[in-house]
Amino acid sequence: xxxxxxxxxxxxxxxxxxxxxxxxxxxxxxxxxxxxxxxxxxxxxxxxxxxxxxxxxxxxxxxxxxxxxxxxxxxxxxxxxxxxxxxxxxxxxxxxxxxxxxxxxxxxxxxxxxxxxxxxxxxxxxxxxxxxxxxxxxxxxxxxxxxxxxxxxxxxxxxxxxxxxxxxxxxxxxxxxxxxxxxxxxxxxxxxxxxxxxxxxxxxxxxxxxxxxxxxxxxxxxxxxxxxxxxxxxxxxxxxxxxxxxxxxxxxxxxxxxxxxxxxxxxxxxxxxxxxxxxxxxxxxxxxxxxxxxxxxxxxxxxxxxxxxxxxxxxxxxxxxxxxxxxxxxxxxxxxxxxxxxxxxxxxxxxxxx
Amino acid sequence: xxxxxxxxxxxxxxxxxxxxxxxxxxxxxxxxxxxxxxxxxxxxxxxxxxxxxxxxxxxxxxxxxxxxxxxxxxxxxxxxxxxxxxxxxxxxxxxxxxxxxxxxxxxxxxxxxxxxxxxxxxxxxxxxxxxxxxxxxxxxxxxxxxxxxxxxxxxxxxxxxxxxxxxxxxxxxxxxxxxxxxxxxxxxxxxxxxxxxxxxxxxxxxxxxxxxxxxxxxxxxxxxxxxxxxxxxxxxxxxxxxxxxxxxxxxxxxxxxxxxxxxxxxxxxxxxxxxxxxxxxxxxxxxxxxxxxxxxxxxxxxxxxxxxxxxxxxxxxxxxxxxxxxxxxxxxxxxxxxxxxxxxxxxxxxxxxxxxxxxxxxxxxxxxxxxxxxxxxxxxxxxxxxxxxxxxxxxxxxxxxxxxxxxxxxxxxxxxxxxxxxx
Numbered sequence: 042x043x044x045x046x047x048x049x050x051x052x053x054x055x056x057x058x059x060x061x062x063x064x065x066x067x068x069x070x071x072x073x074x075x076x077x078x079x080x081x082x083x084x085x086x087x088x089x090x091x092x093x094x095x096x097x098x099x100x101x102x103x104x105x106x107x108x109x110x111x112x113x114x115x116x117x118x119x120x121x122x123x124x125x126x127x128x129x130x131x132x133x134x135x136x137x138x139x140x141x142x143x144x145x146x147x148x149x150x151x152x153x154x155x156x157x158x159x160x161x162x163x164x165x166x167x168x169x170x171x172x173x174x175x176x177x178x179x180x181x182x183x184x185x186x187x188x189x190x191x192x193x194x195x196x197x198x199x200x201x202x203x204x205x206x207x208x209x210x211x212x213x214x215x216x217x218x219x220x221x222x223x224x225x226x227x228x229x230x231x232x233x234x235x236x237x238x239x240x241x242x243x244x245x246x247x248x249x250x251x252x253x254x255x256x257x258x259x260x261x262x263x264x265x266x267x268x269x270x271x272x273x274x275x276x277x278x279x280x281x282x283x284x285x286x287x288x289x290x291x292x293x294x295x296x297x298x299x300x301x302x303x304x305x306x307x308x309x310x311x312x313x314x315x316x317x318x319x320x321x322x323x324x325x326x327x328x329x330x331x332x333x334x335x336x337x338x339x340x341x342x343x344x345x346x347x348x349x350x351x352x353x354x355x356x357x358x359x360x361x362x363x364x365x366x367x368x369x370x371x372x373x374x375x376x377x378x379x380x381x382x383x384x385x386x387x388x389x390x391x392x393x394x395x
Numbered sequence: 396x397x398x399x400x401x402x403x404x405x406x407x408x409x410x411x412x413x414x415x416x417x418x419x420x421x422x423x424x425x426x427x428x429x430x431x432x433x434x435x436x437x438x439x440x441x442x443x444x445x446x447x448x449x450x451x452x453x454x455x456x457x458x459x460x461x462x463x464x465x466x467x468x469x470x471x472x473x474x475x476x477x478x479x480x481x482x483x484x485x486x487x488x489x490x491x492x493x494x495x496x497x498x499x500x501x502x503x504x505x506x507x508x509x510x511x512x513x514x515x516x517x518x519x520x521x522x523x524x525x526x527x528x529x530x531x532x533x534x535x536x537x538x539x540x541x542x543x544x545x546x547x548x549x550x551x552x553x554x555x556x557x558x559x560x561x562x563x564x565x566x567x568x569x570x571x572x573x574x575x576x577x578x579x580x581x582x583x584x585x586x587x588x589x590x591x592x593x594x595x596x597x598x599x600x601x602x603x604x605x606x607x608x609x610x611x612x613x614x615x616x617x618x619x620x621x622x623x624x625x626x627x628x629x630x631x632x633x634x635x636x637x638x639x640x641x642x643x644x645x646x647x648x649x650x651x652x653x654x655x656x657x658x659x660x661x662x663x664x665x666x667x668x669x670x671x672x673x674x675x676x677x678x679x680x681x682x683x684x685x686x687x688x689x690x691x692x693x694x695x696x697x698x699x700x701x702x703x704x705x706x707x708x709x710x711x712x713x714x715x716x717x718x719x720x721x722x723x724x725x726x727x728x729x730x731x732x733x734x735x736x737x738x739x740x741x742x743x744x745x746x747x748x749x750x751x752x753x754x755x756x757x758x759x760x761x762x763x764x765x766x767x768x769x770x771x772x773x774x775x776x777x778x779x780x781x782x783x784x785x786x787x788x789x790x791x792x793x794x795x796x797x798x799x800x801x802x803x804x805x806x807x808x809x810x811x812x813x814x815x816x817x818x
Contacts, residue, residue: 111726111728114726115725115726121724122784269810273806273809274806274809274810277802277805277806278802278806280802281799281802281803281806284795284798284799284802285795285799287795288791288792288795288796291788291791291792292788292792295784295785295787295788296785297724298723298724299724300724301726
């Protein structure tokens with residue numbers, strides 16, 4: 042009895058095999074978008090792999106974190122590579138997640154029956170940003186320290202729960218060694234656990250509901266639509282994309298290594314040019330230029346409210362854009378998406394150029 | 396009645412101005428607010444009181460000038476008719492008036508446990524003090540440096556005797572040709588000093604650790620340093636240089652020829668940042684003005700210059716190599732220690748020059764050359780690692796490319812087979 046037969050008797054592998062062979066992937070002008078979700082998944086796996094390796098040497102704590110990262114980079118065999126890949130992959134992961142989200146948005150793939158896929162995707166994006174924010178502090182360098190200070194200050198400005206949120210994040214009143222330990226726990230235990238569960242639901246939904254096509258393609262009779270088998274054709278093409286991205290990461294890791302910078306010194310004054318990670322830049326820049334008071338509301342609070350409302354609308358798009366369920370593209374939502382992208386790009390570029 | 400009203404009115408104004416009980420208790424202040432009304436703000440005595448240290452610690456006008464500060468009703472009773480009243484203090488009386496308190500340890504201990512009480516006795520030994528005793532009324536006394544009214548503590552940045560303000564305070568007299576004419580002293584010291592390394596550090600960079608006039612000439616016991624004292628004075632801060640020079644063969648020669656040890660090469664008020672060009676045998680050499688080309692000093696000076704120059708060039712090379720490795724993303728923190736050690740050795744070698752001993756200078760420079768070599772070797776290891784990484788990337792990219800092409804070809808083949816089957 043082969044291993045397959047032994048397994049099949051117990052967990053019905055035949056039905057999985059039948060499902061995989063039967064599953065087909067539509068071919069149309071936007072088929073390339075399908076790779077974005079897969080690449081994001083691949084980058085997450087790279088993160089898990091390199092993250093586990095880093096944990097073997099990383100030592101959380103104000104006195105040890107920076108030194109251990111330095112040790113990883115300079116003394117551990119291929120430690121530099123693992124750290125560089127982890128850092129670059131983290132950034133590419135968020136970038137591809139954003140690409141994936143916007144292609145899904147413009148393809149209106151969130152429409153019925155895939156509302157929950159969108160919602161779980163949005164939760165995954167939020168968790169990814171949480172990964173980015175918590176991971177940024179872990180090397181305990183000067184830039185990360187002050188960026189975390191500024192970032193957590195913003196959380197503290199949220200009405201009612203602000204003080205609680207600030208203390209919850211910082212594990213005290215100030216960013217300290219306790220904050221670092223807390224961020225380490227969040228980054229390596231809490232977020233991976235939550236992410237895995239939500240990712241599981243997201244992937245099951247994608248598999249069960251199949252690939253979505255834009256409304257224009259959906260109107261074409263099914264027998265006239267082009268498609269390829271998911272296995273092995275699409276799976277192998279996906280693997281090609283993964284390999285290309287892996288090569289890109291290696292290239293970035295070798296030619297554009299991340300600077301560790303000086304160690305964080307809580308008693309030192311903040312250095313000039315503190316910037317958050319690029320994916321928070323548009324929000325940071327907005328908060329920076331909002332006037333001290335907008336009407337009767339404090340500027341920072343107004344900004345937070347603006348982002349909260351904007352985020353909520355974006356989160357609930359499948360339930361607000363009801364016409365999409367009938368395959369109708371509403372100009373309002375298309376422009377909403379376009380303007381959002383322009384806003385994010387312009388504010389981010391502005392943040393880096395000024 | 397009129398006089399009484401004026402005093403009462405003035406006292407009310409002063410109370411409003413300073414918000415203290417001072418004018419309620421002191422008739423001098425209450426009246427001078429009114430009397431000085433016609434004067435410019437700068438000349439109004441009461442305008443200086445707000446920050447005056449004496450007023451702050453509870454002393455009154457009468458403690459220096461005598462008189463009765465309680466005689467609110469009668470000006471004559473407050474001043475002229477009172478036997479303690481001395482009015483404006485003459486220069487000749489200054490030492491007695493100020494020394495009444497400042498030379499009394501028991502009195503001064505009220506304000507500070509470690510306060511000095513030797514200012515008057517020191518002053519009497521100074522050039523100023525001796526001249527005053529000889530009847531020179533142009534010479535500086537306490538108030539010329541510390542102000543008359545509105546005397547501020549020494550550590551108050553507004554005080555004329557605050558470290559940064561001292562050169563200007565001394566220059567009020569010492570740069571005044573008319574005032575200094577009789578003494579025959581030069582008046583260019585301040586102009587020289589303000590462009591010197593010390594002057595720039597103190598006056599432009601605000602480094603109050605840099606020496607002002609008093610750090611070399613003394614405070615109250617101000618006297619010009621003599622030739623044999625020059626190394627002691629400079630050595631207060633530059634102790635290593637002083638110790639090395641004192642042990643060198645040049646020390647006795649300089650003294651016998653009447654050269655101020657440090658001053659002979661570095662100057663006094665106009666002391667510049669010493670450059671390495673002081674060594675060697677170029678036109679800027681500090682040795683050349685005294686020594687002939689045939690003198691062995693030329694060989695020694697040239698050796699010093701070459702040693703320092705070799706260290707500098709090595710340090711620049713090592714620094715560039717370390718920077719190159721750092722720009723390529725390598726961790727260079729340990730190499731930075733080597734660079735730091737090399738810099739220290741360079742500084743030490745510059746100091747060792749004052750021994751005027753080739754072997755001693757070489758022994759100080761040797762660790763610098765070792766550190767420079769260590770930094771260069773370390774940088775080479777890191778730069779080799781960069782090349783190794785790039786070669787690794789190239790190999791990895793080749794493998795990935797082959798894989799991608801192979802998968803692409805396979806997918807294409809499957810597609811072709813499937814299409815032919817469908818046909």
